[in-house]
Amino acid sequence: QVQLVESGGGFLQAGGYLRLSCAASGRAFNNDAMGWFRQAPGKEREFVAAINWNGGITSYADSVKGRFIIFRDNAKNTVYLQMNSLKPEDTAVYYCAADTTSRTGVRGDGASYAYWGRGTQVTVSS
Secondary structure: OOEEEEEOOEEEEOOOOEEEEEEEEOOOOOOOEEEEEEEOOOOOOEEEEEEOOOOOOEEEOOOOOOOEEEEEEHHHOEEEEEEOOOOHHHOEEEEEEEEOOOOOOOOOOHHHOOEEOOOEEEEEEO
């Protein structure tokens, strides 16, 4: 059974940092692009960041650019999202996802991602 399991969420004050992890099991994702998305209460899911299969290409939403870093460890079948200088507007459930059909770049469209985790809550207080 293919699973993506996020961890590392929590409650913290603005200006703090968190590192989210997404561990994959049941299938190797070494050749797949991976992405992070988030959904705040009452809002649609939005793209946060994505990374190609070898980490050579990354993409970020404008709202997190310069604050968040996506990286991966293929030996551990894990992708990470380092979140710095957190703001209250970063509060959301964060999901990781695997894009199993992209062989070159990365995509920000959630419909392109075949596998999804259940999410981890990040709450940032002002």
